Amino acid sequence: MKSIKRCQGIISLFLVFFVAGMIALVIKIQREASFYMMHSENYELGMVYDRNGDVLFDGSGNEEYEDNYFIDVGNLIGDDKGQMTNTLVAQNLEKLNNYSFSAGLVREGGKAAIYTTLDHEANRAVYNAFGNQDGCAVAYNYKTGEILVCTSLPSLDVTKGYENISDFRSGTLISKTLYGTVPGSTQKVSTVIAALEIMGADTLFSKSFSCSGTYVNKSGDNIDCHNSYGHGTQNIQQAVENSCNPFFAQLIEDDDLPLSQVKKVYEKLGYAVNDDEEEYFDIDGIKCQKASTTLNDPYEFKTQWGCIGQGDTLVSPIQLMMWQSAIANESGEMTMPHLIDHTTDVYGKIKDNAKTQFSDRLFSSDTAETVKQILLTNGENHYTNLITGYKLGVKSGTAQVNEGNTENSLLVGFVDDPDLPVAFCILIEDKNNTSLKTENIAQIMLDALSQN
Amino acid sequence: MDSLKLILCAVAAASLDICALVLILAAYHERNTGNKRWNRMTSFMELADYNTSYPLGCDEILIGRHASADIRLPDLSVSRYHAMLTISNGIWTITDIGSKSGVFVNGNLVKQTQLRENDMITLGNRRLIFRRRSDVNVR
């Protein structure tokens, strides 16, 4: 009868809703179970491997390793102890857990692992090259985005625990590649990009400014050049090669380069201009600080100094390296770096295969080509003898830190070779204290990478 | 140990499943006996048109033109809700629920009356006969 049928209809409606909810619940639990497990005290971690199958982190703790076997990646790969949070393991614990809802927690023989893109051997060679010097180096394949080398000193051996954590030197627990540092003259690459975007190659190459060692800007402040005798009159190519500060100060003051447009290009490049909120971008769960700078007034000392790469400007080495990829690719698009090639679940099934991703277009491909040419010429003229065997586009930099008390040395660049498409950034802290040069490290790094 | 645990879980779950299944089957069986019981209680009656017969499946049956009526007579002379059949103690009663044309049983206009076998009910232009179900004798 229809009346009874109607009641049955309502009962079915309630049941259908409930059953649909239950199905949603089961699916939710299936998908999120391993996330839940990571919040319990009950987990069994797997391994992290490099690109050749070498161990970078052993979650099981069953094997013995040489002393300092993991020290070169200590503060990048990290561990599960909770002392370091911005590390690969800490951010990807869930993927590393030997757990699946149907298998439960596998104590022995679980195959959950993360296969990274790092080259442990090259990484260790670079780490050792630093010797007692602090600093960091990062390199990646600008075609695919695979991070090949990423090391930061001082570092730690995670297998030794944190008992003497108070004795650790500052910066031990973080990978410096991820955090902003004063870029020095490497910043001039960004300024050249901005100038090219705004006025075009022809206008820029027609400009020439003179340098007498020091330049008094329009607001009356001194912009010093590192060469106190001055560089004379130069065009942009020479200014980049000489890394001439007065040239760039005058360029910023030039009427063809309105600061509002420079700001726009900088923002496109990813700078947080004038105290914008601090931002991060994500590399497989690891947070990398975005660049920031201050641009107020083209005649102001602070702004000019910012465009030259001192003062308020902060850029992380990884971002410096990523801009090099946009130049080296001649596309104006950055290749987004990644650290995880793939992961395996508890049964050893491969999942999460990495894909190469590109950023939005930061600048035009014409600009990219021109900058690439400028950097390649610089490499050819000044670095052929220092780093042998590679066709390089580079820009060096010296950054004043600790209120000008110490100087850091930087080198950013790329190899223009389809067989070795590597972009890199190297940072040596307190360079006046050592005979170690960034080019030495670049040579060792590229040699190690080209061998594999 | 693990496999034993798995088997035990499976056994416990399976026994529960089978139990649920058996109970559902039992419910279907009960529906059949319930139908029989209901038919006995309602004296095996049905309403019949000249070509269709309407089973009387529950204790309150609305007759009318509206789509939601239990027995739908699509005829404009029948009100939307015309009459209601109710049963109590095995006796069917027909009640006029505010129809326009009235309810006639064997030609008499009634407000409420008990029905007996082979009564002729007239609702508007439609005639229905209250009779024993034809398939009863077969069983």
Place this chain on the structure above:
Amino acid sequence: MSGNKCSYIFSAIFVLLAHAGMLLNVFLNGNYSDLSDVIVLAGAVIGLDLVYFIIMPFFKQSTFTIDFLLLLVLNMSVIFQSCFGGVHLSLKHYITCITALIACRAGYLLCRNHKWLQMQKKYFYIGIGVLMLVIVTLTGSRSMWIYLGPITLQPSEFIKPLFVLACATSITEQQKKHKILCFHVVYENFALMGITAAICLLQWWCRDLGSLPTFIGIYACGFLLRICYPKAKFSKKKLIGAGIILLAVAVICMKFAPAYVQERLHADIWNDINGNGYQQAQALIGIANGGWFGKGPGYGFLHNVFAHENDIVFATISEEWGLLYALMMVLAILIIVMLPLINPPRSYFHSTMAAGVCAAFTVQMALNIFGSCNMIPFTGVTIPFISSGGSSLMTSGFMTGMLVASQSPVFKPPKPHKKLSSFNLRRQKA
């Protein structure tokens, strides 16, 4: 009964088998130090089964399936509750289960004659009123419990079956219309609306927000069945349209709700894992820990968490017995609610009653299970039959009794109607 003898015996055997399977699991997998604990538990469960099978035929019902299902689920819950954190018969829960079975019988006996029941309708309203008064006077504003020595009662639970009965209606009743201005109205519908509003206000006042959706669900069900039938002014299309509009309004309300409400709705339990989110986070971890097949009876961790035996009982069972088993337990309860679909009631009153019971059960289960798994805000409601708690079990038993009554109804008039009998006489003369 006579025709069902065979299926009765079969059902009994399989219920016993299901319990035996569970007990075997407890015996071989369970966490117990003393075998006597398991034997006591087995004895209690099987004993109750057998006693019930012997008593049942004395009730002259035409259907027994729901009784079997009730027994199955209740004894399952006895086994579950006895295993939390180590096998030991939970005597308190066992006794409340027996009470629930008795309440079921009472519900059946009271509700099987719907004609008689309809005449008692005013007493339902009086009963609800009295219970509300009790809540107002005895429990106080922010509580829902009455303490009577060792027993604690939750009076709002007892309102539920009465409210279901008040919501149930027959077609005859809906025909008693009165004309106010140009509307034909049924007075009783207004009475029901009033009492619903009163109950909702009271629940709000008590901050018993968990029961509120249950009442609203029952009322929505009753209301729909009242307006649809017999005066079907509302076609299906209109109803669906109204439903969509309601949903849209709800979504918009959610979006523009004040911040503190939204915070309550989207609580991030993982950021507050040791504070407000503790129960839910532990429940989810427990489910993940149990996997499909569980850690084994008594080996769970969740029995250390507050309210493991009622608010997050689904997770506790999942952890110890596995998600598969917990789902099957839910299925068993769903079958109880589903039986009116297989074996339809014979009167509109009984079927509206069944729909109300269904609404109450499903809404409660949904609130509990989805709440403890962080899909909807967490409210402290109980799963019928499974959660421990005397008031809840008794009312669930009673409501199951109402379902039994709808399947094995008795059609006898309360008293011969005077007018009708004189009418009959006249007719017989003619």
